[in-house]
Amino acid sequence: MVKVDIKYTKLFINNEWVDSVSKKTFPTINPQDETVIVQVAEGDKADIDLAVAAAKKAFYRYSEWRKLDASQRGHLLYKLADLLDRDADYLGELETLDCGKPVKQAIAEVHWSANVVRYFAGKADKILGNTIPADGEVLSFTLKEPVGVCGGILPWNYPIPMFVYKVAPALAAGCTVVIKPAEQTPLTALAVTALIKEVGIPAGVVNVVPGYGPTAGAALSYHPDVDKIAFTGSTEVGKLILTAAPAVNLKRITLELGGKSPLVVFNDADIDEAAELAHKAAFSNGGQCCVAGTRTYVQSGIYDKFVAKAAEIAKRRTVGNPFTDVQQGPQVDSDMFAKVMGYIDAGKKGGARLVAGGDRQGNKGYYIQPTVFADVQDNMKIAREEIFGPVQSILKFDTFEEVVDRANDSNYGLGAGVITNDINIALAFVRHVRAGSVWVNVYEHVSPQLPFGGFKESGLGREMGEDGILQYVENKTVAVSLPKKPLQK
Ligand code: NAI
Numbered sequence: 001m002v003k004v005d006i007k008y009t010k011l012f013i014n015n016e017w018v019d020s021v022s023k024k025t026f027p028t029i030n031p032q033d034e035t036v037i038v039q040v041a042e043g044d045k046a047d048i049d050l051a052v053a054a055a056k057k058a059f060y061r062y063s064e065w066r067k068l069d070a071s072q073r074g075h076l077l078y079k080l081a082d083l084l085d086r087d088a089d090y091l092g093e094l095e096t097l098d099c100g101k102p103v104k105q106a107i108a109e110v111h112w113s114a115n116v117v118r119y120f121a122g123k124a125d126k127i128l129g130n131t132i133p134a135d136g137e138v139l140s141f142t143l144k145e146p147v148g149v150c151g152g153i154l155p156w157n158y159p160i161p162m163f164v165y166k167v168a169p170a171l172a173a174g175c176t177v178v179i180k181p182a183e184q185t186p187l188t189a190l191a192v193t194a195l196i197k198e199v200g201i202p203a204g205v206v207n208v209v210p211g212y213g214p215t216a217g218a219a220l221s222y223h224p225d226v227d228k229i230a231f232t233g234s235t236e237v238g239k240l241i242l243t244a245a246p247a248v249n250l251k252r253i254t255l256e257l258g259g260k261s262p263l264v265v266f267n268d269a270d271i272d273e274a275a276e277l278a279h280k281a282a283f284s285n286g287g288q289c290c291v292a293g294t295r296t297y298v299q300s301g302i303y304d305k306f307v308a309k310a311a312e313i314a315k316r317r318t319v320g321n322p323f324t325d326v327q328q329g330p331q332v333d334s335d336m337f338a339k340v341m342g343y344i345d346a347g348k349k350g351g352a353r354l355v356a357g358g359d360r361q362g363n364k365g366y367y368i369q370p371t372v373f374a375d376v377q378d379n380m381k382i383a384r385e386e387i388f389g390p391v392q393s394i395l396k397f398d399t400f401e402e403v404v405d406r407a408n409d410s411n412y413g414l415g416a417g418v419i420t421n422d423i424n425i426a427l428a429f430v431r432h433v434r435a436g437s438v439w440v441n442v443y444e445h446v447s448p449q450l451p452f453g454g455f456k457e458s459g460l461g462r463e464m465g466e467d468g469i470l471q472y473v474e475n476k477t478v479a480v481s482l483p484k485k486p487l488q489k
């Protein structure tokens with residue numbers, strides 16, 4: 001077992017590492033062998049109260065943070081990005097230990113996160129209002145002002161990217177934050193927080209409180225002094241937060257939730273290339289990806305050949321110790337392992353044709369074989385519900401109009417992809433599919449400049465890009481009376 005040094009296991013409030021008020025701790029588990037890695041301080045309502053108070057104080061009008069120029073906020077974020085790159089190998093290894101993703105991928109995600117931070121660093125002094133020719137004798141303009149104290153509730157599938165998706169735009173806009181990392185993966189949020197301290201971001205601007213959802217997470221979302229919550233996770237919890245949290249103080253809510261994204265392959269596609277792309281779409285991060293392309297629709301002319309190829313690629317996929325050069329490590333925890341195995345069982349019992357995988361791998365750790373079902377029907381559980389594991393469903397279709405209706409027949413609308421060389425088919429698909437991101441002959445192409453988020457029950461609001469920063473500002477309209485008479489002075 002690879003030894004990774006763990007330096008931070010406490011809460012971070014007002015620039016200090018502290019125990020929780022209750023002194024309670026919770027274990028974080030190694031998904032490779034189901035052992036306890038370390039105990040982490042367990043935050044609850046009393047700790048959230050302290051963290052929110054620190055964030056509120058740091059947001060007060062004469063605070064060190066509020067007095068900084070916007071460009072200085074940007075410079076602090078540039079420094080943070082450099083430290084992420086500096087420590088990428090360590091942070092990646094720590095992530096692999098806690099989360100189980102292959103170490104090469106984990107390190108790449110740290111560099112990716114550094115670039116996200118750089119994008120928002122550059123935005124800090126470019127958040128512009130408008131001058132507006134309003135009716136009446138007034139000079140009018142808008143100011144884009146920070147929304148205030150922001151809560152971020154994180155998932156476990158991309159812990160470092162999700163941390164910076166919440167923190168970087170908030171800081172660029174001049175907000176202060178309280179972050180509640182996922183209970184499965186608290187360690188890297190704390191390690192990145194140590195870099196925030198090293199950069200010299202003022203006390204109270206970033207606070208991090210590990211703990212569970214119904215306790216720490218709920219306390220943060222209901223807190224009357226929190227102005228905004230940004231949440232990534234399940235649609236179930238997202239709905240709960242959206243309906244319950246604003247009832248307290250009308251706080252702003254952005255949600256990045258689940259998906260059941262379609263990837264549609266037309267007859268003219270190169271079968272080998274299309275099958276590789278569809279494989280990556282379904283299996284990247286072990287299928288633990290909100291935009292995973294888990295419904296692979298294949299046109300009837302190439303269906304049989306495609307299924308054979310997809311099965312072959314899945315059987316070749318390397319699964320094992322994530323500290324070695326594999327494509328897939330274990331699933332994140334016992335709950336997700338059981339949930340995914342339950343869906344595989346439902347696929348078998350529901351009449352889908354199993355062409356690859358279908359079982360756990362080994363008998364220790366949360367490893368699951370890359371699994372492919374063919375002849376999946378739209379009404380099957382595995383075609384309707386988010387599985388969040390290494391399971392691809394292949395469905396056959398005949399015509400364009402039919403497949404667009406079927407692709408859209410979902411309560412989700414996060415991502416969608418199409419593989420074809422016919423520009424009319426590609427653009428008609430782009431036009432008619434109901435999803436927040438649509439990819440043509442590529443899948444899951446994300447970039448800090450591109451807004452990301454969902455239609456329908458996949459979420460509310462967008463992260464990244466210009467839209468991403470606008471979720472962290474309020475629009476203040478100013479009208480200044482102009483002199484009505486000639487000035488004497
Ligand atoms: P979850 O939605 O329960 O957890 C996400 C975050 O919300 C965690 O930090 C958790 O502690 C917190 N949370 C849970 N209950 C809360 C509450 N009542 N109030 C405030 N915060 C709360 O997701 P979970 O249980 O980890 O996974 C369940 C399913 O969610 C997965 O099977 C998958 O389908 C989906 N999911 C989607 C993600 C995405 O990227 N959109 C990421 C993780 C999970």
Ligand code: MG
Pocket residue numbers: 213234
């Ligand atoms: Mg949950």
